Amino acid sequence: MSSIDESQPPGPAEMDKRFEPKQYEPAWQRFWREHDLFRSQTRRETDRPSFCILIPPPNVTGRLHIGHALQSSLQDLIVRWKRMQGYNALWLPGTDHAGIGTQLMVERQLAAEGTSRQEIGRERFLERTWAWKQQYHSNIREQLERLGASCDWSRERFTMDDGLSLAVRTAFVRLYREGRIHRGEYMVNWSPGLQTAVSDLEVESKSVRGKLYRIAYAVEGSDQKLVVATTRPETMLGDTAIAVHPADPRYQALIGRHAILPLLGRRIPIVADQAVDPEFGSGAVKVTPWHDPNDFEIARRHGLPGLRVIGFDGRMTAEAGPSFGGLDRFAARERVLEALRELGLLVGVDDHVHNVGHSQRGGEPIEPMVSKQWFCDVGDMARGALAAVRDGRIELQPDGWVKTWEHWLESIRPWCISRQLWWGHRIPAWYTPDGECVVALDFEEAAGLAGTRELEQDSDVLDTWFSAALWPISTLGWPDEDSEDLATFYPTDVLVTGFDILFFWVARMAMMGLHFGGDVPFRRVHLTGLVRDARGEKMSKTKGNVLDPLELVDEYGADAVRFTLCALDSPGRDIPLDPERMAGYRAFGNKIWNATRFALSRIGDARVPEHLDAVGLAAPERWILSRFSRTAGFVNDRFEAFRFDEACQRLYHFFWGDLCDWYIELAKPALFGDETSRPRVAEVLLWVLERSLRLLHPVMPHLTEELWHRLPGIDHSGVVAVALARYPEPEPKWEDEELEQRFEALQQVVSRVRTLRTERGLERRARLGLWIEGGVEREVAFVLEQGDLVRSLALLEELRQGAGPKDAVRDRVAGVELAIEVEAAKLGEVERERLGKELERIAGETRSVEARLANPQFVDRAPGEVVAGARARLAELEQRRAVLAAQLAGH
């Protein structure tokens, strides 16, 4: 107990009228940390069932953005809920080294110092980057903690930790030895800006307004010109053939002959290939094998040589000839066109809109070119991942993503996994002086295999997503097959992430998890939408509409931020985030605060009861317990279905509507009354409040923790925090459908009286008398039985059964006919109008229901209860019409 007291927030015993998240949120974060509440256990240490979520690791040097806040809120909600359900729940945190991103940041820093990575060399550059990582890596943890994340920080991982690095090397070596990884010269996407190859996924195709140029090539041994169409004239310098469709009648005679490449005078063959579309351009295609993926394939089929005319820096090479070598690729284009124009060989220029691949990161056009790289052939692993989703071992939510998943995995191509970067996992391959390649776990093994220590390691690093693909197994201890964590938590249960990395990450984890882990890496994947601004626009720095989650936490409190994000997470939708909405949920927090404050001020000596005995409770108590039970059932069910939005709506309306607006008001007479009724009512109020705090805890952990600890009678030596309290479940014995219906009538009667005050512009406390004149027996009896409560809620002078004064205002609500005595009972103009409108509405609905009932097909085919419902509705409409019509006629 004493240790708890020490880390209790220092807040005053007296509660302020307004809650102030800043005063207690950091204190509870510290409390959780100091009590080490979220450390999970291995199966050796506990027999509780396990539950595991792995964090999608943020960039180690990054700052959390609003998307992280969304995903973290959802992950924390899930893991807190499961933990409270008694699971050995683990939310494993960590960070990613983010190869390109981090390297670029450090390079930028070097540039500012007037140097570069090339200048300082690889070793010093890596030292710098590690230092940079050390400096920033605690930021992510701090930021997650400020959101209230209940991660097990003792298990924090970083993709370049020793253990994870070993996992990466092990996976690489095994895949290599299985023949799934190989090195070769193929067409890759080259980013001249980043100076590295990138994978297909890192290329974004953008529609570009360009030109289609028609260039005339001379045919050898004739005066004939062969016109080809191209969008990239500069690549002609690397042409090694012209291709036409084999069946194209225009070019039959030319197949097998040669053309002379303009500008360079090279003799190139004219070949026939199916890939050529006779309808496009001139029907003849220039073939540049080393700078176009299609041409590469054509060249392979025809055994054509390739020439590198564009270098890795985006400039033309010496192969491009003396006039062009050294020029930037775009400058070369102009120069080539100019030269062709002079020679009269540029025979046409048309506007042409086409798609050009751009580097996702750098933004510049990607240069397709042949390069020696490492590739991972994921074909059969992809089939495994495909099957896992098809047969439900992995559930994607929303399931609309299944098709996308299938399409991508069915048409998957080898994955280019090498990057010409320095920051990352260096490829575990060594070369002997003879150029022999040895793949091994480390230098010693490589030396043993090669029979020499004169080895040079491959200079490339692996794609960041390669290590990310191993995250589910590597963080849990793989390749150590005896790892207790792996045995306890693998397969993990839930993955929450954005759809934008479905292929980059999720699919690849599925492949690697199945391959190395022997099972799916996670059973369910919850894909979130994109967080947008209040108007639904994408957040971007240039637009200046970026919302920083930590600033939002400062302004509204972490719980309000979390509640908002969870409440807006509806499947398949982007999330428009309006700070106004967050203010609304901050108000909700304040409501919870004040409800508790009120309860604490009126409960006397009552304590939160261990068990609640239903016997002898009055109707309002039985009612709120019934509502609570149904809410608990609903919330659990919606959490289970990952419908956090629906769960949050229900929590909000239960607490604010049922508990505050109605129950607390209903309980007030007893709470302010004598000692006969007060203790029991106070107990129920405390009980419901305490259970409600538990119910709300996964969404609003700080506030619920703060308030829960203020409630009297909780044995904190048993359960030190609400974070570890049992999550409420529905209690069917308290659910009372009939009682809830009767209460509905009571509520409507009270509302009708209140409406009348507004209609008549009466004083809030104007003396009113209410007569219950008739109606449905059950409801009437209940309203009369609860007469005292109705009187206090509706602020009535008196309430009686029987016929009211002649000039009273009459209405029928929820089956109860009532007459309200008002001093000046004349209907005003506005009221008459409203009555008229209401009668019209009733007449309209009556016609519609009558028509339905007059239709024999409806009566025959519709379910009995629907027909009965319609009949009852018709009767109710008629009763109400009669009352209102009499009312209107009587004045």
Add this chain to the structure above:
RNA sequence: GGGAGGUUAGCUCAGCGGUAGAGCACCUGCUUUACACGCAGGGGGUCGUGGGUUCGAAUCCCCCACCUCCCACCA
């Protein structure tokens, strides 16, 4: 060219077979012994267009229109 999603109250969105809901915004009253981050009451929608299925459609099916996003080597 394929695929997915969207089109419901002024705004942002739920609902997805029995004639419409929320939050915010708006209007009208309120120092009511927890809360103005409050209380009570209210106005506001032919659920994108056109067909079809059904006793009955915002809800299922088809067409169209307009948005958004993925995927795709026609130079």
